[in-house]
Amino acid sequence: MTSAYPSSYYAATAKSIGPLARLDGDMSCDVCIIGAGYTGLSAALHLAEQGYRPVVLEAERIGWGASGRNGGQLGTTLRKSQDELEALYGLETAHALWELAKDSVETVKGLIERYEIECGLTPGLLHAAWKRRDADWLEEDVRHMREEYGYHKLRYIPRGEMREMVASDCYHGGVLDQGGAHLHPLNYALGLARAATEKGATIFExxxxxxxxxxxxxxxxxxxxxxxxxxxxxxxxxxxxxxxxKVNGYIMPINNFIIATEPLGEEGARALIRDNVAVADTKFVIDYYRLSEDGRLLFGGGENYSPKFPKDIAAFVKKPMLRVFPQLKDVRIDYAWGGTLAITLSRMPQFGRLGPNMLFAHGYSGQGINVATLGGKLIAETINGDAKGFDLLSQLPATKFPGGTLLRFPGLVAGMLFYAMKDRLP
Incomplete structure (x- = not known):
């Protein structure tokens, strides 16, 4: 019997292409891909475009994991800011990584356009300053990105205008990335799968x-x-x-949680987020939210580091939602769900080789839509003989979590609690 997707707003509004067959028997292929999330699907599609016939093996359903349950935000970044990358790796490498960051967003948008993927792609991503000093840093970042990288799609939003754009008193300012966007993540994954199979890939669920x-x-x-x-x-x-x-100790699975309100109507939805952009704040344990195509608020907040989700996810996430939007205290919550992603200590993705014919990519640290899609593209390019982008990312220093897979959870929990406490301080 085919397993169902975990209950979520995304699953309820998915443009399904399945279920697909299980692998039954033995076969051979040029490329076998393990996992039908964004990385695997993007690799399969890009390889199929080059004439390969990849086989994808998925443990559950297409996009069953974080690829089908995330916040749907598409940012122009590999996760860390460019000034952080400059400090870590130097200006030349930071510029090369910026080219990959831009390519990651353009790759997603290009695939959506080329294969007519219906996933509600909507422009605009607003980075909201939780503390006053965050606003100062964001304003400086706009200047730095314009002068050093020639990126003119960022606009600083002062506190007064921020309150007009987002109906909350929490923020001291923000930056609008007009190159960023938001989308229905599961429908994007399903669209990638549909395109890959049409090009000749085979996917087994x-x-x-x-x-x-x-x-x-x-x-x-x-x-x-x-x-x-x-x-x-x-x-x-x-x-x-x-x-x-060999590589499991370099990543840490963590859980994020999202709720979807009842439909708020066009007027009610735009009263919360005037321009229908996605929003993410500057806290260490971030809040991230956006409007759905049918006018719901999709709000992500809170995380845990246990194999189990909270018993009442709706109550767990409603608490941070009401800190931002206390006016929603009487609004019904229609969906509540969680998903598991992987972070690295550096918060940069980890790419690598395990021998001459085995490649891996993971650890997107909450930036999976664009970086995982890019990862699949770079993997396909590497298999096809051009490893420049893959090698750049694979050569970034990677550090195992202290204590390996057995002790990484206690250490991470202690660290996360410390930073969560700092989020609450003025």
């Missing part, structure tokens, strides 16, 4: 990979079959588990 044997060819085994492949791509992100022990 409910085909969890049990073990991976290196070699030429490599062997990828599920409960009901085996794939022999010239190249293997591991694209599991927060759901990697024990499949790759």
């Amino acid at each position: 409910e085909s969890r990979v049990l073990d991976l044997t290196p070699g030429e060819p490599a062997r990828v085994r599920t409960a009901a079959g085996t794939v022999k492949a010239d190249q293997v791509v591991i694209a599991c992100n927060g759901y990697l588990r024990k499949l790759l022990p």
